[in-house]
Amino acid sequence: MRRIEHRLCHASRSGFDHLRLSAKCGLALFALGVAAALPAMGQEADNAAVQPTPLADTILINGRIFTADAFSSTAEAVAIADGKFLVVGSNDAxxxxxxxxxxxxxLKGRMAMPGITDMHIHPVRGGLAERTYCKFSESxxxxxxLAMVGKCAxxxxxxxxxxxxxxxxxxxxxLDKAMLDRVAPDNPVYLHDNTNHVVWVNSAALTAARVDRSTVPPPGGTIVRDPQTGEPTGxxxxxxxxxxxxAKPKPDKATIEAAAQSVFGKLNAFGVTSIQSAxxxxxxxxxxxNLETEGKLTVRVRTQWDFNPNLAPAPPAAMLGRFDSREERGPQTELxxxxxxxIYADGIALGAGSPYLEPYAxxxxxxxAAIxxxxxxxxVLQMDRLGLAIMIHAMGDAAVRTSLDAIEAARRANGTRGRRHVIAHTFSVDRADRGRARAxxxxxxxxxxxxxFPNDLMASTEGVLGRKRLRETSPIRSLLDAGDVVAYGSDWDNIPEPDPWLALQALVTRQNxxxxxRGYIGRGEAVDLITGLEILTINGAFGLGLxxxxxxxxVGKDADLIVLDQNLFTVPPDRIxxxxxLHTILRGKSVFVRR
Incomplete structure (x- = not known):
């Protein structure tokens, strides 16, 4: 039936476009399905009489269950067997x-919905930060x-x-290195900013990395220097x-595994069941x-191997060679x-690290550009040929256009059957490029x-890009209207928490x-609640090809489901x-229960 939908129907303009049918097309397909089924009805009735109804492992009843199916329907109950949805419908069924x-x-009337997909997260880095970092607030x-750094030292x-x-x-x-030298003279210090595109270090770190006034920055990077001496400021x-x-020491295997497991538990508590690990x-x-082998992996994970960014483990040419071999990547598994x-097409607008079609303000x-x-x-040509799913970091509208051009060229050369690709961030997309992604x-x-939503970071961005471009940030509604699919990513640990409910409220209100x-950013780009829920669920699954x-x-899909403490359809938007x-289920197995 899905294949028939694709051949006969045009998609609407909602978030997960190609799975929605217009009323006219839906009636036509219904008639076609009935006609096709009539000759076999007698045989199916005989089979039903012979084959017993499978028994469920788990049933959830008396709920308001938002399904995110093609009709955005709701159900009272679901039955789960062997990790799959067996029945979705009424309590009696x-x-x-x-x-x-x-x-x-x-469920006692509570709302349930599909598990959430976080399309952009740094789980191990975030887990290590929670366990080992010297932590302080961006405010x-x-x-x-400096007092906190001194305490950590x-x-x-x-x-x-x-x-x-x-x-x-x-x-x-x-900021400069001397500030850190005073509070931590005997320890190399490496401090991330709130974008993870800038670091502040001290003299000991510069010495450990063998960086001095003669060091040449790599393409796309900047070493800020003292204008008088030429020395790095830090x-x-x-x-x-x-x-x-x-130059930093790398964490050991046990530390990495513990960090990952703790973060996956955190994500389950937020209702996340699938992620893309950047x-x-x-x-x-x-x-x-190892966590999967031990039965401790509680999310689906797609891993994105670095190609050209500042932290890549090898030069670009070497990375392309590594992508060519499955020896290092290993096989695909259930999770x-x-x-x-x-790939990084650019960085961020602060510091002019993103290419734009019009000059900066x-x-x-x-x-x-970063590349x-x-x-x-x-x-992109080689990775697409190898069957890799590519994520391209592109913030500026010129970087987005170049990324789409690169994918378009790869599709022409390799054919259109490659894996689905992703452009990360959706920060600035020129009007002429909206609608290209779907094709x-x-x-x-x-x-x-x-x-x-408005905050200090976006206030700084106004001074960099100007009022008009700031107000056109994240044109989600326009992209959906143009037929593109938009999915959700937290980009944690670049934000305090990987909380999808903050994101959902922002999608609906465009407020902080x-x-x-503090007002709105691009109020006309707000989406309705159902579209917002689709962005967090089915659109993310589509982005991962799942x-x-x-x-x-x-029915037949993996039983990924979460239960909420409030009905999002009845609470005011500012309560989202x-x-x-309260409960997170992955493939029929409980992975989180709130106590």
Whole structure:
């Protein structure tokens, strides 16, 4: 039936377009299905009489279950057997599948929905940050921040690295290595900003990395220098961060695995059941595989191997060679898809690290790409040929256009049967490029959610890009109307928490959930609640190429489901952020229950 839908029907303009039928087309398909079924009805009745109805392992009854199916329907109950949805419908239909050993969960009117897909997250980095970082708030003044670093240094042995986060990127022009030298003279210090595109380090870190006034920054990177002496000030932007990062000691296997497991538990508590892990390393993939073997992996994971960013483990040419071999990636499994690759087309607008079609407001520049245009084309061509699912980081509208051009060229050369690709962030997309992604089988991923509402970071962005471009940030409604698919990503740990309910409220209101008085960003780009829920669920599954397995509650799909403490259809939009997940189920197995 799905194939018939694709051949006979045009999609509507909603979030998961190609699975929606217009009323006219739906009636035509219904008639076609009835006609095709009539000759076999007698045989099916005979089979039904012979074959017993399968018994459910678990049933959930008395709920309001948002299915995210083609009709955005709701159901009272679901039955689960062997990790799949067996029945979706009424209480009576579901109770008929119960046997003596069936577990019965009474939802008592609560809302349930499909598990959430986070299309852009850094789980191990975030897990390590929670366990080992020197932590401080991005709103902390410099004095408080330095005091915290001094406290962290006191707990370290001389020579041990201090890694911390997250300071506000707008402070960068006021910071230097001498500040950190005073509070941590005997320890290399490496501090991330709140975008993870800038780091602040001290003299000990520069010495450990062998970086001095003669060091040449890599393409796309900036070493901020003292205008009088030419010495590095301690601020490194974009790819130049890798000069210091490569000198840091790497965590051991046990630490990585513990960090990953703790984060997956955190994600389950937010209702997340599938993720795309950006910037994955071989060590991280090995940790995921070990957790799966031990039955402790509680999310689906697609890993994105770094290609050209500041933290890539090898030069671009070497990385392309590594992608060509499955030896390092390993096989696909039920929960792990290691066949993704991440390319950086640009950085961020602050510091002119993103190329734009029109000049920046702050200076006569169009911004800077992270990779040469032809190198990007070559990488996409080869990765697409190898069957990799590519995520391209593209913030500026010129970077988005170049990324779409590269994918279009690869589709012409390799054919259209390659894997679905993703353009990350959906920050600025020119009007002429809206609608192109759908034709190329590309999904726009929107992250981090904080770009949807006014805050200090976006206030700084206004000065960089100008009022008009700021108001056109994240044109989600326009992309959906043009036929493109938009999915959700948190981009944690670049934000305080990977909380999808904050993102959902921002999608619906375009306000800052914590400070609505700050106003709106692109109010006309707000979406309705159902579309927002689809962005978090079925659209994300589509982005991972898993729409036939998960993302909606339909018979035969994996039983990924979450139960909420409030009905999102009856609470005011400003209450969405307060949603708590009570129960998370992955493939029929409970992976989180709120106590």
């Amino acid at each position: 579901v109770r008929a599948t119960a046997g003596p050993g069936t577990k019965v969960i009474d 902390a003044p410099i004095g408080e921040l 006191a707990a370290k042995k001389p020579g041990e690295w201090i890694e911390g986060a997250e300071w506000n990127s707008v402070l960068a022009p006021t 601020i490194f932007r974009e790819s130049a961060m890798g000069l210091i990062f490569s 910037q994955a390393s071989a060590e991280e993939v090995a940790a995921f595989r 792990i898809d290691p066949d993704g690759a991440k 702050m200076a006569p520049t169009y911004g800077h 040469d245009r032809m190198a990007l084309f070559d990488a 190329l089988d590309v999904v726009f991923e929107n992250s981090p959610p904080v770009v949807l 959930p914590a400070a609505p008085d 729409e036939k397995r998960t993302g909606s509650i339909e 952020r307060h949603t708590k997940v």
